[in-house]
Amino acid sequence: MEKPGSAVPQRLKVRKTPVQTRSGATVEAIHEAAIQVLLAEGLTRLTTTRVAERAGVSVGTLYQYFPNKEALLFALLQRHFEELASAMEGIGPDDAKQPLSILAEQIADTYVSVKIARPDATAALYRVAGAIDQFRLPAEIYKRLEGSVLRILEKAGDASFNSPEQAAFTLLSALAGLSRGSFGNLTAGTIDPDRFRSEARMIATAYLTAAAQTKTKTVGDA
Amino acid sequence: MEKPGSAVPQRLKVRKTPVQTRSGATVEAIHEAAIQVLLAEGLTRLTTTRVAERAGVSVGTLYQYFPNKEALLFALLQRHFEELASAMEGIGPDDAKQPLSILAEQIADTYVSVKIARPDATAALYRVAGAIDQFRLPAEIYKRLEGSVLRILEKAGDASFNSPEQAAFTLLSALAGLSRGSFGNLTAGTIDPDRFRSEARMIATAYLTAAAQTKTKTVGDA
DNA sequence: TTCCGAACTGAAGGATCGTTCAGATATATT
DNA sequence: AATATATCTGAACGATCCTTCAGTTCGGAA
Known part of the structure; x- marks a missing residue:
């Protein structure tokens, strides 16, 4: 259980910080893809796989930057x-x-x-x-x-x-x-x-x- | 406030109207249970089975009054x-x-x-x-x-x-x-x-x- | 060019979830 | 009491879903 209003819980923290240029672009692409999937398919069909696909990367890549789906939305x-x-x-x-x-x-x-x-x-x-x-x-x-x-x-x-x-x-x-x-x-x-x-x-x-x-x-x- | 849309689509209509007394109570129980599950478990764990369980009925009963999960939320x-x-x-x-x-x-x-x-x-x-x-x-x-x-x-x-x-x-x-x-x-x-x-x-x-x-x-x- | 860590891949596992339906039970009607 | 209708049951099915990880590719420092 999370205490309300406290700092960002570990559960929602980003997993790694980009060091190379491409990974920065990847994170940006994932963010953008999430918005597009959300608008095109709705919340129930907002899937990590779908977001990754739309962003042009694989699911594994997504999970290198976000520990779970919730963290992505939180970001x-x-x-x-x-x-x-x-x-x-x-x-x-x-x-x-x-x-x-x-x-x-x-x-x-x-x-x-x-x-x-x-x-x-x-x-x-x-x-x-x-x-x-x-x-x-x-x-x-x-x-x-x-x-x-x-x-x-x-x-x-x-x-x-x-x-x-x-x-x-x-x-x-x-x-x-x-x-x-x-x-x-x-x-x-x-x-x-x-x-x-x-x-x-x-x-x-x-x-x-x-x-x-x-x-x-x-x-x-x- | 949501912008007004069109009429209620068929997809979200209730399935049957109560004729006996008990079924009216059942619908009420399902409504109440949905709220409680939502608060206790969150949106992603808001499940038709869980709602029915909390309402004290079986899933089948829920689906007699709501054609799908969305219709329940809409109601x-x-x-x-x-x-x-x-x-x-x-x-x-x-x-x-x-x-x-x-x-x-x-x-x-x-x-x-x-x-x-x-x-x-x-x-x-x-x-x-x-x-x-x-x-x-x-x-x-x-x-x-x-x-x-x-x-x-x-x-x-x-x-x-x-x-x-x-x-x-x-x-x-x-x-x-x-x-x-x-x-x-x-x-x-x-x-x-x-x-x-x-x-x-x-x-x-x-x-x-x-x-x-x-x-x-x-x-x-x- | 060589080499190492960063970044990426995607099939597969395990867990739910939404929904159905054949049968059981309760209520109303005769 | 007998019949008809309304209501309820819950195991089972197919469809996704989230997440992992062993292996591959890429970028840049030496």
């Missing part, structure tokens, strides 16, 4: 979250204070951009989380994403939060929900990027403004 | 959405106009109440959607939920929406995201119902107010 999720966190960390590198509404829009825009950049991958990833038994986003990964949002919120010159962590959590959850709803399934429905972005902007701005407004002026309080 | 989701829609339809049965902020809180409260009533079922259901290949929430089911929200929004005496459908979709998606995050997929820890509720209220109120304010006065528009 996909981890990579996506890190990409998202990196994008967030690139927001407003200067230390200048800005209006909260501007910051909210930047957060929303960045979130939307990452999701839209790879619509197929986004749609695919929403299906894998349920496949990892007892899956919980490891604390270290979520904390990085949370931290990037917190650092942005600190730049607000016109507002402050009673509980920035709570605000970041709710904001990220809501954006995730909106994204999941918008991308629902790639095959039939068409995604309207403009609507997705404008709705994301609106809900981010509205929520953050409201959450900041409810700040209580009490000094020392738990 | 679980469908039931949950219908329960949610029913709860929403029970909001403000009178025709009196009310402030939008009050309505927003009622929507949030109702949503939270349904989710909190069965935390285990809620957490379990978030994992099954990915297991149904090419899953899309059938239009008839989503439309009912959307309709209940639209009817509530019409009662706002102090605001109106440019696109009520868009507002309902975004609101429901955001609430779904917040719920999913709160129930443990995103971060570790136990669920705090009070926080969940207050955050749901805040984001619902903030978003709906903002969306209503941005109403444009143009008459005929797509």
Whole structure:
């Protein structure tokens, strides 16, 4: 049994790190193949053999980098979250204070951009989380994403939060929900990027403004 | 929130409708067992045999009511959405106009109440959607939920929406995201119902107010 | 060129899994 | 009580699945 929110368990760790160039390409090919199989065949037909075949390698090769199927799926999720966190960390590198509404829009825009950049991958990833038994986003990964949002919120010159962590959590959850709803399934429905972005902007701005407004002026309080 | 799809395909229809009392109890037991197996064993170990065993029946019995495993999972989701829609339809049965902020809180409260009533079922259901290949929430089911929200929004005496459908979709998606995050997929820890509720209220109120304010006065528009 | 470790192969093993169906049992009807 | 229908049983089957490992090929350092 895994403790929730702890570091990445041994069961899900990658098996070896690439030293030669080709193996790096192999890992990348496996990642990409997993997404494609997921979209084309569905979760129940997402097979290690099928993924390897699509990646142009043999099953044995796959198992040199991932100790089991779960670890492969976990790596996909981890990579996506890190990409998202990196994008967030690139927001407003200067230390200048800005209006909260501007910051909210930047957060929303960045979130939307990452999701839209790879619509197929986004749609695919929403299906894998349920496949990892007892899956919980490891604390270290979520904390990085949370931290990037917190650092942005600190730049607000016109507002402050009673509980920035709570605000970041709710904001990220809501954006995730909106994204999941918008991308629902790639095959039939068409995604309207403009609507997705404008709705994301609106809900981010509205929520953050409201959450900041409810700040209580009490000094020392738990 | 899933984008609405087509009607329920034959592949996912229930096989027979109960006529005797015992069979009704059997179906209920199977539903409940599926949730328990999902929570205790995870998605990959969610087996028709295991579900039947936990329900106290044999596999054959399960297959008398569900043509396949997918149909069982689909039934679980469908039931949950219908329960949610029913709860929403029970909001403000009178025709009196009310402030939008009050309505927003009622929507949030109702949503939270349904989710909190069965935390285990809620957490379990978030994992099954990915297991149904090419899953899309059938239009008839989503439309009912959307309709209940639209009817509530019409009662706002102090605001109106440019696109009520868009507002309902975004609101429901955001609430779904917040719920999913709160129930443990995103971060570790136990669920705090009070926080969940207050955050749901805040984001619902903030978003709906903002969306209503941005109403444009143009008459005929797509 | 030689050589060694890194990277890759893919058939085979062992374990489930989804699903069926012929027969047994329970309930309702006459 | 006898008959008809609804419900349940669970061993068995074919289809995959995940994973391993002995052997082969490739890349680069010497």
